[in-house]
Amino acid sequence: MDIISILEDKKRGRALSREQIDFFVRGAAEHTIPDYQLAALLMAIRLMGMDARETADLTLSMASSGDMLHPEVGGVPVDKHSTGGVGDTTTLVLSPLVAACGGKVLKMSGRGLGHTGGTLDKLESIPGMRIDIPEEEFMSIVRRVGCAVVSQSKQLAPADKTLYSLRDVTATVDSIPLIVSSILSKKFAAGARAIVLDVKTGSGALMPTLEKSIELAQAMVDIGHHAGRSIVAVVSGMEEPLGSHVGNALEVKEAIDILSGRAEGPLKKVSLFLGAQMLIASGITDTEEKALQMLSGALQSGAGLEKLKEMIAAQGGDPRVCMDPSLLPQAPVRYAVRAKEAGYLSHVNGTALGLAAQRMGAGRITKEDVIDPAVGFVMEKRIGDAVAPGDVLCTLHASSEENARETEARILSALSFTKEPAPKARLLYALLTPKGVRELNE
Ligand code: URA
Ligand code: CA
Numbered sequence: 001m002d003i004i005s006i007l008e009d010k011k012r013g014r015a016l017s018r019e020q021i022d023f024f025v026r027g028a029a030e031h032t033i034p035d036y037q038l039a040a041l042l043m044a045i046r047l048m049g050m051d052a053r054e055t056a057d058l059t060l061s062m063a064s065s066g067d068m069l070h071p072e073v074g075g076v077p078v079d080k081h082s083t084g085g086v087g088d089t090t091t092l093v094l095s096p097l098v099a100a101c102g103g104k105v106l107k108m109s110g111r112g113l114g115h116t117g118g119t120l121d122k123l124e125s126i127p128g129m130r131i132d133i134p135e136e137e138f139m140s141i142v143r144r145v146g147c148a149v150v151s152q153s154k155q156l157a158p159a160d161k162t163l164y165s166l167r168d169v170t171a172t173v174d175s176i177p178l179i180v181s182s183i184l185s186k187k188f189a190a191g192a193r194a195i196v197l198d199v200k201t202g203s204g205a206l207m208p209t210l211e212k213s214i215e216l217a218q219a220m221v222d223i224g225h226h227a228g229r230s231i232v233a234v235v236s237g238m239e240e241p242l243g244s245h246v247g248n249a250l251e252v253k254e255a256i257d258i259l260s261g262r263a264e265g266p267l268k269k270v271s272l273f274l275g276a277q278m279l280i281a282s283g284i285t286d287t288e289e290k291a292l293q294m295l296s297g298a299l300q301s302g303a304g305l306e307k308l309k310e311m312i313a314a315q316g317g318d319p320r321v322c323m324d325p326s327l328l329p330q331a332p333v334r335y336a337v338r339a340k341e342a343g344y345l346s347h348v349n350g351t352a353l354g355l356a357a358q359r360m361g362a363g364r365i366t367k368e369d370v371i372d373p374a375v376g377f378v379m380e381k382r383i384g385d386a387v388a389p390g391d392v393l394c395t396l397h398a399s400s401e402e403n404a405r406e407t408e409a410r411i412l413s414a415l416s417f418t419k420e421p422a423p424k425a426r427l428l429y430a431l432l433t434p435k436g437v438r439e440l441n442e
Helices: 003-011 018-029 035-048 052-063 090-100 119-123 135-145 158-168 176-189 210-226 248-259 266-281 288-301 303-314 350-362 401-414
Strands: 077-082 104-109 147-151 194-201 230-237 333-338 343-348 376-379 392-398 415-418 428-433 436-439
Touching: 003 018, 003 035, 018 035, 018 052, 018 158, 035 158, 035 176, 052 158, 052 176, 052 210, 077 090, 077 176, 077 266, 090 104, 090 119, 090 147, 090 248, 090 266, 090 288, 090 303, 104 119, 104 135, 119 147, 119 248, 135 147, 135 303, 147 303, 158 176, 176 194, 176 210, 194 210, 194 266, 210 230, 210 428, 230 266, 248 266, 248 303, 248 376, 266 288, 266 428, 288 303, 333 401, 350 376, 350 401, 392 401, 401 415
Parallel strands: 077 104, 077 194, 104 147, 194 230
Antiparallel strands: 230 428, 333 392, 343 415, 376 392, 428 436
């Protein structure tokens, strides 16, 4: 076996055998195939595609390129994965709620890079919180509490690390077989038996159109199902930040506000919908209606908030933040961004908002950057809202007056207004299961 004949086959659009796939995946994991040959192969796969059998083989081969966890957590290990978004804190809302309903949520997460925030960075804004937790301890927290969110171990799917970093710089991210294998190999290696995927659609999403996002979601459901996982995918919109809060401590605060019953809105709605799919995929209940009732019950009784407290305490953090979010880091400057004219908020450039938060210090520009957990902003208007002159559009939590003024300009240029009423943004588009597609209209 050699890499040149594999390149030759894929260049001509031939399907690769399992042996050929194993060969280059091992070469990627062990760094025995040079980056230039892997990069050429990635482009050949991007242009010529892979069929369902090749995609399944690639996923399984990448999953077993490193450690494979076999979690024993006293239930079905369930995971949720979102393909990115700004102000998207569903993990922190739904993990404790699902745990309060008997689910076993094992979440290995990443740090943020670019315009979307990382769940780990959000958690680290909680004083004392540890996210580098050894496997045994991680499993024992999930067994006891029902949920834990930790950083992904370096030994999981090492082939993906090599390939993903090359895809980022070779314009080969938008390939369905490469996305499917990248995401699912990590879920398989981490031992998830039930998987709920939140595939975003809209500007800044992995795939450019709704049709392509649905095609990606369907491909992941098919591969997961054939590999014996209980799997569904939700296609959801990202026309604007899902929650109103953008920034690390601010997003933790918003999750606490929802779990305390103080906040409503799209973040709560989408979290409950995804959480319901997790309960069904885990076999805890069988209908969406019952699952939503269980989750609403856990929210109203405070059981979800209690689980978040337990999880924070188990991971070394200060659980008092759940009762008093002002114990989270606070930015020194508050600054109101106001509307200049009357109109309707019609369009939000989510990527630009994410970048504005990053430039405030909430996100990294390079991997080495240290983030400021306190900074960010709270959107006071959503798409479709009427706006009068002087209305507060957004409240900034900034490190300095100067930083606030720079951010104000960035935020204003990310928002568009019309004189005519504008429709609200769609939240949920479709639910895909191994049995087929259900259109959602929310
Ligand atoms: N996230 C991943 O982990 N992999 C991809 O290919 C795309 C998004
Ligand atoms: Ca996210």
